[in-house]
Amino acid sequence: MHKITINCEKLNHPNTGLYHYCANLSKALLAATPADCRLQVYAPASAAAIYPPGTFIIPQHGWHKLFNPASYNCNLWHATNQEKSYFPTARSVKKILTVHDLNYFNDPSKPLHKRTRYLRNIKSLVRRSSHLICISAYTLQELQKHMAINLPHNIIYNGCNIDFAVPETKPALQLPAPFIFTIGTITNKKNFHVLPALLVGNDYLLVIAGDIHRPAYQQKIIATAKQLGVADRVIFTGGITEGEKHWYYRNCLAFAFPSLHEGFGLPVVEAMAFGKPLFLSTHTSLPEVGGPDAFYFEHFDPVYMNRLFTEKLNYFNANKMVLKQNLLNRAVTFSWTEAARQHWEIYTRVLNS
Structure with missing residues (x-):
């Protein structure tokens, strides 16, 4: 059985885009997992409550930034963001990298030496990956401005986060005008x-x-x-x-x-x-x-x-x-179900390469 680990450590940060990305994509991937694969969710233990019973959770710990033993217990690791902190140290594990943006690098208010280091780290992650995913054509174009993309790559759009099964809650805040x-x-x-x-x-x-x-x-x-x-x-x-x-x-x-x-x-x-x-x-x-x-x-x-x-x-x-x-x-064209389908196609391709 193939073991695929998806890095969802950003579930530590509610009310952010990366939180919703990790939560929605991982749940859609779980629902579409092939019979010969096991999806393992690398996440803070507190995040287990958002997943169905029986989900294989690998608890994330801060010390994993120094050495990440979880990255050795899989055939494929999906790094769901461009930060290097939890990127696998195991060379034998195949790696897929998702890059969301180069916002930090493009922010002129940040010190130049930090922006340069940030870009250098992304280049290193790209070189160590088997496949690159970008969440928009714009992001891919930004990467191509600053580095050679010599590995297979795809654009996979995010889905829509709105779950209409969640009941609306009128805020206590009174709004007297449009x-x-x-x-x-x-x-x-x-x-x-x-x-x-x-x-x-x-x-x-x-x-x-x-x-x-x-x-x-x-x-x-x-x-x-x-x-x-x-x-x-x-x-x-x-x-x-x-x-x-x-x-x-x-x-x-x-x-x-x-x-x-x-x-x-x-x-x-x-x-x-x-x-x-x-x-x-x-x-x-x-x-x-x-x-x-x-x-x-x-x-x-x-x-x-x-x-x-x-x-x-x-x-x-x-x-x-x-x-x-x-x-x-x-x-409706922005669908987590469709995003999961495209991810599983890439997972299968990388595992069989």
């Missing part, structure tokens, strides 16, 4: 500070959901809102439950995501699954994921953003039946 919704960790790369401009000249609210990773950046968002005279209509919820997230998506006026750095952009597909008008930046992978029926900010001048938002929201509402259905149709 609201624009966005979600993500509060960090500079999300570019949320440009969104208060959308509130000028109307009575809309802006709801920003997500853990505050950079308090100084939250203050920048607030300061921008104060300058525009709309600070009383910008709301931070912190982390939210899946049920609350569903409620915000279903009830929002529109979804705005002006991020500067994404490898994919899971929240875009989530909002798409509710047929909501999407207002995105043109940066990185977002046009690839958002598609032709999303609306895009070409730049972040506040007057321009406000005008585009107003015009395109009116356009969406005037053509709602068609545009909403287009978004719903596109959302």
Whole structure:
């Protein structure tokens, strides 16, 4: 029997994209496991509760960064992110690497020597892998700018995280007016500070959901809102439950995501699954994921953003039946079941090579 280990140590970090990626992909892979294979989930012991009874869990420990004995007990290891911490030390084990983005390398605020080391580490992981998976064409293109990709590689899109079996939960927060919704960790790369401009000249609210990773950046968002005279209509919820997230998506006026750095952009597909008008930046992978029926900010001048938002929201509402259905149709193409099928094809190919 072939033993395949999928690294899900990022289940240590709820309310992040990598958490949802690991949880949803691993569960879809488990549901599609061939009879001659055993999928082993390398994850923190606390994560066992999200899996069906009988799932083979290999407990992850911090000291595995120095030496990872778990990596010796398999035929194939799937490294689900580009960090080197838990990458197998066993040369006999075949390795598949998933790269999500080069966001850290592309962030000019990071020290150059750290960015250089980060890229060097990714190059090393690519050289040691049997197969490379990227989550978007954009990510693959970024890698090809900086290194030779001389191994088999595929693009496999993420699925949609929304499970409509999860009941909606109305938040305790009272929202007295229509609201624009966005979600993500509060960090500079999300570019949320440009969104208060959308509130000028109307009575809309802006709801920003997500853990505050950079308090100084939250203050920048607030300061921008104060300058525009709309600070009383910008709301931070912190982390939210899946049920609350569903409620915000279903009830929002529109979804705005002006991020500067994404490898994919899971929240875009989530909002798409509710047929909501999407207002995105043109940066990185977002046009690839958002598609032709999303609306895009070409730049972040506040007057321009406000005008585009107003015009395109009116356009969406005037053509709602068609545009909403287009978004719903596109959302179903992002499937964890399909992603799992493609992964199993690659696992089988690598095991038999």
